[in-house]
Amino acid sequence: MSGAIRHLLSMADLDRDDIDRLLNLTESFAEVSERQIPKVPALRGKTIAWLFYEDSTRTRLSFETAAKRLSADTMNFSVGSSSVNKGESLRDTVETIAAMGVDGIVVRHRGAGAPHRITNWTDACVVNAGDGWHQHPTQSLLDIYTATRHLGSLEGRRVAIVGDIKHSRVARSNAIGFARMGADVTFVAPRTLLPASLEGWPVKVTHDLDEVIEDLDICYLLRMQRERQDDAVVPTLREFHEEYGLTTARADRLSPGSLIMHPGPMNRGVEISGEVADRPNAVITEQVTNGIAVRMAVLYLLLGSGLDLVEERTQVA
Amino acid sequence: MTATLAIKGGTVIDQSGSRRADVVVSADGTILAVGVGLDGDRSLDATDCVVAPGFVDLHVHLRQPGKEEAETIETGARGAARGGFTSVLAMPNTTPAMDCAAVVREVIDLAKDTICDVRPSAAITVGREGERLTPMAELVRLGVRVFTDDGTGIQDDKLMRTALDYAGSLAHLCGGRAIVLAQHCEVSALSEGGFMHEGEWSSRLGIPGQPAEAEELMVMRDIALARLTGTRVHFQHLSTAGSVGMVRVAKAAGLPVTAEAATHHFCLTDACCADYDPVFKVHPPLRTDVDVAAVRQGLIDGTIDAIATDHAPHTPQDKERTFADAPPGMLGLETAFALANTHLDLPIEDLLALLSWRPAAIAGLESDHGGPIVEGAPANLAVVDPATTWTVSGAAMASRSTNTPYEGMTVRGRVRHTILRGDPVVIDGEAQR
Incomplete structure (x- = not known):
């Protein structure tokens, strides 16, 4: 589908070439971020609205920083989750924002598919910043970027995505993203934390982290949402940590050169032991840093001049 | 004398089978006659249609x-x-x-x-x-x-x-x-x-x-x-x-x-x-x-x-x-x-x-609805054309809402007339009131 990406809703929208193109663009923008004045005029005159129906600090800050470094104007339409029920339909909200003349809408919503719906009601480019359990494509792109910086090609690399997969848009995005890059993806979780069906997914499944730990190139841990314990999907967080957490003992069995990744925010002592999170092969803060350049690349690709990558890299440099 | 309506040229189908017949109903709500070559004060065309309860x-x-x-x-x-x-x-x-x-x-x-x-x-x-x-x-x-x-x-x-x-x-x-x-x-x-x-x-x-x-x-x-x-x-x-x-x-x-x-x-x-x-x-x-x-x-x-x-x-x-x-x-x-x-x-x-x-x-309605099409029975009828195709449109429906999942779909079979107690309330797909 290269060339004509209008929206970024799901990793399923991107083929391998699209991802490569975004990774190259990310590299250019990472360089911008290291400059003394980390700002380029690439999106001057463009307006981007943040439409966050669900609380988010990190993702919104990351997108905002990215937009500012591209010289875009931004506006914030922050909606408390309760106002969804106050009468205004999603369509009315979107049309209101569109009427203000925005070029892009970055949306986070607790309901899966909200960004898809929005594309029906606006001409602006829509970027999915997380929709329910469904997708969080820029997270996957920054994970892929971070991983390739350390491992080079991901072809044949073994990735385990561990923990609360059922409720995780990060897992759904990365299952597709890593697989597109040629990696061999395994989900590790008890049945209570897996989707009902994995028919057609490019992943293997195991309930036993110890079975795969030594073979991994990437051990990707998901945030265990504490409220899940109230749903009794795991007996106790302590038991979850023992069975599915990256304990010190398990981390010791990872092969040298393998990476520990986490989308944040972490629950130290639940999905990852506090000590392990600070090891040199844990690239968790680097993921956050790379998030900005990745989001610059995404916003630029969707809203930018449309110049192709090679010319653009020259221009940016 | 109450006015009569003849539904002409159709095939009557009910629980007792199928036959070519015209149906005459009276405005007081009953079926007056079922048979071939019948007439009434008014008539409704049912050619190629099924006349059903x-x-x-x-x-x-x-x-x-x-x-x-x-x-x-x-x-x-x-x-x-x-x-x-x-x-x-x-x-x-x-x-x-x-x-x-x-x-x-x-x-x-x-x-x-x-x-x-x-x-x-x-x-x-x-x-x-x-x-x-x-x-x-x-x-x-x-x-x-x-x-x-x-x-x-x-x-x-x-x-x-x-x-x-x-x-x-x-x-x-x-x-x-x-x-x-x-x-x-x-x-x-x-x-x-x-x-x-x-x-x-x-x-x-x-x-x-x-x-x-x-x-x-x-x-x-x-x-x-x-x-x-x-x-x-x-x-x-x-x-x-x-x-x-x-x-x-x-x-x-x-x-x-x-x-x-x-x-x-x-x-x-x-x-x-x-x-x-x-x-x-x-x-x-x-x-x-x-x-x-x-x-x-x-x-x-x-x-x-x-x-x-x-x-x-x-x-x-x-x-x-x-x-x-x-x-x-x-x-x-x-x-x-x-x-x-x-x-x-x-x-x-x-x-x-x-x-x-x-x-x-x-639903316990058999004495009023769904009964055999015979003389003396309540005149509640549907006249349908099973062969005609049409395209579904929510906006064209009588409902106040338009949430049909079949929008734009082409389907076969159309309701032509509906008779409620002898009154042709739908004629050629159009509600009469």
Whole structure:
């Protein structure tokens, strides 16, 4: 589908070439971020609205920083989750924002598919910043970027995505993203934390982290949402940590050169032991840093001049 | 002398078979004559058409009282008449719920002059809250024959048993006719928080699902309770292969159970939800290919007694939300015959049985609707053209809402005329008032 990406809703929208193109663009923008004045005029005159129906600090800050470094104007339409029920339909909200003349809408919503719906009601480019359990494509792109910086090609690399997969848009995005890059993806979780069906997914499944730990190139841990314990999907967080957490003992069995990744925010002592999170092969803060350049690349690709990558890299440099 | 109307040139099909015949009805509501070469004061053309007993829908939501912006009894009845229905059973999930004499009387009153008979069902429990029984005897005296908490099932096993036992003691109030409890089978502990069928599609789309077993567990329980109490249970909108299988076994064992299937459950699958369009959100949810095949088979082999629409209008603004936030339900009255005719591999006689006389018998309406087309019988008729194709459009419907999942779809079979008590209320697809 290269060339004509209008929206970024799901990793399923991107083929391998699209991802490569975004990774190259990310590299250019990472360089911008290291400059003394980390700002380029690439999106001057463009307006981007943040439409966050669900609380988010990190993702919104990351997108905002990215937009500012591209010289875009931004506006914030922050909606408390309760106002969804106050009468205004999603369509009315979107049309209101569109009427203000925005070029892009970055949306986070607790309901899966909200960004898809929005594309029906606006001409602006829509970027999915997380929709329910469904997708969080820029997270996957920054994970892929971070991983390739350390491992080079991901072809044949073994990735385990561990923990609360059922409720995780990060897992759904990365299952597709890593697989597109040629990696061999395994989900590790008890049945209570897996989707009902994995028919057609490019992943293997195991309930036993110890079975795969030594073979991994990437051990990707998901945030265990504490409220899940109230749903009794795991007996106790302590038991979850023992069975599915990256304990010190398990981390010791990872092969040298393998990476520990986490989308944040972490629950130290639940999905990852506090000590392990600070090891040199844990690239968790680097993921956050790379998030900005990745989001610059995404916003630029969707809203930018449309110049192709090679010319653009020259221009940016 | 009252005016007469001749329906000429069609094939009459009812439970006694098929014959070429004209039908003359009188404005006082009865069939005067059935035979060849008949005339009346006026005539309606029925060339290439089937003249059948009017259709009966066991499951409609007419939204009145409480949600008149989505539908009213008047507009719903108009849509029903355009769909060939001469009688529909209004579900009690109105606001307030049809759980007491006052609300049931209001519905009866609002339906006085509609162009389709609207019969009220009533809730099994007060406020449909699943806690206390409604005054069932009083409601039966008002004419209620079917009780249901539709939209939700009775979760409490003991309460359901009590409701069945009590309902089983009310036949003397309505000429010895058994009262029916109709159940929306859904164990809410398993379905809660789910917005579509749990399976391959829900997993991929990241939409929380509800498993088929949420329905099947309640079907299983209610079959057991029908056996225990001997009171008839009617299963509403069966949607899973497992449910159809259990009802088949229960019927073979002679238990007092009947079942309906909603049109969408044999036409659409959960794959329709792929674009997150809430027009495809419905409870019970659209299921898999396997379930659709099982529901069709159930209709074909007689396990399922009736086609119902579960007509559920919603305003555009209510559907212009995310899949999770939008309310469940879709229109069905004006498309039911065409969809059944298009998708079910059944002789027209069997199709009409599912749309007319079998549901009429379940709702206790057989003396007014769905009876044989003979001299002296009530003149409630549907005249349908099974061969004509047309394209579905929500905007063209009589409903106040437009939430049809079949928008733009080409279907075969059209309702041409509908006759209610001798009055041609729909002529050539157009409602006359």
